[in-house]
Amino acid sequence: MKFTSEFRRSELAGGLVSRIHRHSKTPARLMEFCGGHTVAILKHGIRQLLPPTIEMLSGPGCPVCVTANVDLDKAMALAKVPGVILATFGDMLKVPGSNSSLQEAKAEVADVRIVYSTMDGLDIARRNPQKSVVFLGIGFETTAPTLAASILQAEQEGIKNYYMLSQHKLCPPSPGCSWTRVRSSSRGLSVLAM
Numbered sequence: 703m704k705f706t707s708e709f710r711r712s713e714l715a716g717g718l719v720s721r722i723h724r725h726s727k728t729p730a731r732l733m734e735f736c737g738g739h740t741v742a743i744l745k746h747g748i749r750q751l752l753p754p755t756i757e758m759l760s761g762p763g764c765p766v767c768v769t770a771n772v773d774l775d776k777a778m779a780l781a782k783v784p785g786v787i788l789a790t791f792g793d794m795l796k797v798p799g800s801n802s803s804l805q806e807a808k809a810e811v812a813d814v815r816i817v818y819s820t821m822d823g824l825d826i827a828r829r830n831p832q833k834s835v836v837f838l839g840i841g842f843e844t845t846a847p848t849l850a851a852s853i854l855q856a857e858q859e860g861i862k863n864y865y866m867l868s869q870h871k872l873c874p875p876s877p878g879c880s881w882t883r884v885r886s887s888s889r890g891l892s893v894l895a896m
Contacts, residue, residue: 732757736764789816
């Protein structure tokens with residue numbers, strides 16, 4: 703497969719690591735957001751390969767992984783209401799709530815459907831006008847516009863049975879921080895509070 707084997711060539715990786723060591727003079731902190739990224743970094747020893755000037759930080763986690771149990775419980779409760787179809791992305795199905803998951807709720811009684819886009823959820827609402835279709839939206843703020851687009855499309859078409867349960871997470875931008883909250887040290891910039 704193209705772009706898989708190329709990244710596993712040790713001579714290329716070794717050359718890249720050497721260049722990073724040669725050019726890395728200023729302290730820098732890099733943050734990965736997803737737990738999958740953290741696992742890959744640990745599995746492949748990336749932290750140990752980097753020079754002391756580069757510090758890797760684990761971030762907040764992906765929006766799916768950090769969704770609170772209570773929020774998943776709300777989605778499961780909605781999915782179990784007769785006449786409700788819950789549409790969401792497939793990665794939400796196995797995430798545990800307090801006592802169950804959407805996959806377990808689907809196996810029991812809930813009408814939970816996997817979609818690949820918000821427009822797929824809207825299409826389910828079009829085809830099922832007698833039911834309420836709730837789209838469980840998960841992501842960072844960068845994915846929120848796709849949900850908004852589906853809501854606007856539903857309004858344009860007069861679709862009245864399409865609803866949104868947004869569980870989006872906000873990742874505050876660093877430039878939005880006041881400089882009084884950021885201090886410089888020999889280890890780079892540290893955000894003290896947001």
